Amino acid sequence: MNMSVSGKDLQPTGAWTTEGRQPRIAIIGAGFSGIGALIKLRQQGYTDLTCFEKAGEIGGTWRDNHYPGLSCDVPSHFYSYSFALNPDWKHRFSYGPEILAYMNQVADKYGAKQDIRFNCGVTDLTYLGPQWQLTTEQGDVERFDLVIAATGVLVNPAYPDIPGLDSFAGEQWHSARWRDDVPLKGKRVGIIGTGSTACQIVGAIAGDVGHLDVFQRTPHWITSMPQKQYSATWRFLLRRVPGLQLAIRNFMRWLMEHTFARATLGDEKQQKRVQDACLAFLKEQIPDPELRARVTPDYKATCKRMIMCSDYYPALQQDNVELVTERIDAVVPEGVKTGDGKVHELDILLLATGFHVSDFILPTRVTGENGLELSAFWREAPRAHRALTFPGFPNFFMLEGPTGVFGNTSLIDISEHQIDCVIAILDKMKRDQVAVVAPKQEAYEAYNQAMSRDIGKSTWATGGCDSWYLDATGTPNIYPWLPQQYREDMLNPDFSEYRFEPLKVAV
Known part of the structure; x- marks a missing residue:
């Protein structure tokens, strides 16, 4: 049976690296991460891309959520692509419609929508080394050399x-x-x-x-949102002064992560500063002591x-x-x-x-080597190697995966660095002419053991609350170090943590 769409051969016969062709890459999801992957991969010369989007338009969580008052609590100049800085943000913290419009503007500018199949969800992914067999909701079956899941967490x-x-x-x-x-x-x-x-x-x-x-x-715990409407003069300066937008973006990133990440990850003085600021804001906003007492948490701020x-x-x-x-x-x-x-x-x-934040790509059925299903691999709790890859699931990457950098920071920024890591791995596969890449089991175990050890020092674990960061075992399923460390790890991946193998067909 010849399974093809638009004349494309959907059954690669071997490893892309040894056949001298472009790798066929499937991207699942057309939110910020999926659009970013389409653009950055194409910029690096990887052009055989297909993005599967279950809805009729791009947007992810910013498409699906449109409730009154919807806004982002990460500053606009930080909550945006590094390669598409926007001088025309109207507010310091943008509202949902403006964020969705920005995503569409970027996708149109870089031609990302040409690679998207809309109203085309993915039901099954099965590894048939070295390719993945992908099945859509319509029953179409195709093969891809690599799969990037960009399905997000605020979905179900x-x-x-x-x-x-x-x-x-x-x-x-x-x-x-x-x-x-x-x-x-x-x-x-x-x-x-x-x-x-x-x-x-x-x-x-x-x-x-x-x-x-x-x-x-x-x-x-609630702190004020220092909202501000940007003037036309300010937007003019951002367009005309070289480097000003980038400087503001970097400052916003430092401010958010210095304020909240350090307070969460063992800096007791910073945690107390955050909590005292929340208490002062509460006292200022609610004079009535009885009502104030009812909305005062009994656990630590940043838990x-x-x-x-x-x-x-x-x-x-x-x-x-x-x-x-x-x-x-x-x-x-x-x-x-x-x-x-x-x-x-x-x-x-x-x-x-x-949301069911631990679902990630589920309910899509993902079957890796030797019939191992991702849902079974995650039976106790979702885990990943560096929030990106999984042993037993070669040539499969998940942006914003389990044990990732969440909290009060920009997930766009984090996913961009993950995409950079994927590109670095692809480049190495091409240089070395290998067909298969996956994290080593021992590297995965060592990494997650280190995470489990250090997460216990955070207020996510010690703050005395029940949060959506906790998995079914009661352990915070989140990155326990500063976001800057994660960025550095993504920009300089340790290839010794991965197994790179030549073609092994296991159909």
Whole structure:
């Protein structure tokens, strides 16, 4: 059977390095990481690229999320591509529509969309050395020399396990599946969750709804978002002064990571400074000591991802807003029933309850060497070698993979450095004419043992909270060192940690 699309031969017969052809590279996902991979690979001469995107347009989490108040809490000049600095950001912290527009502008400028198959999700990946066999939702089957998963982590919504959730008689939806067709004005609205998304939504809708119940299980540490609208003069200077944009980007990166990363990774003085700043902001924003006590966490700041939001505390003090700290017993047709027996009657119930962040590429079925499935490899908890590769899964890379650099930093910046590492590995494969690359088992184990040892020193492990950084074993599934160390590791990969092998066909 000849499986082909647009006349392309979809069955490479051997190793690309020895056949003198371009490697066929599949990229899964067209968010910031996937678009970045398309552009940077093509810039380095790798041009046989196909990106599979399950939706009808690019954007990833910035396409799927469009709730009121949506914004990024990483400064705009840092939350952008290093190769596509944008002098025209309108705000210090950009709102969702502007971020999505920027991504489209960059994709159009570099012609990235020509390599994307839209409405084409991937259901299966099977390693048939040295290629990967890829199956789409439409049933098409193709082979690729390398696969790069750029599927992100804020993808699959997490719904709360509350009795009677489906019994609610009003309208109900998750924040990541926002209903633009249902007006909130004058309605009785409830929102479950008080994380970053909930804070943004509450601040945005409190002035429009008739009444708003905010159901809080755990309070969060919140610091102000020093939002600023950039003037036309400032944007003019960014366009005309050489090096100014890059200097601002580097300063923003240093400021974010010096403030939050060091506070998380064992710098007790910095952690105390962050917590004291949050307490001062809270006291300034909420004069009422009773309400202030109810929103003060009993764990250390930076144990969870820090929230930057200036609209949430003022919204809680509006006459039409009630903070509910009683536990939720059930959802009933009329609304939400809490532990004190009260039924909070609602017209609309919003779920700002986060994502299944440990899914990564799942539910796509990924089968590596000797029939090993990625879901089985991750049975105890998702792990990776340097948040990028996996032993037993050759020629397979995952951007923003398990044990990666998350927290209060720019994932665009991190994924760019991962792409640079992938390119360095490809270049070595080409130079040495090898067909297969994968991390060595011993390197993977040593790396993860070092991570497990050092993560125990962080406030993610010692801060006394339950966060989405924790895996099923209760261990923080996150990079335990400074982001700058990770960047250096990506820019200078240690090839001795990988096995590079000539062609071995195992079909």
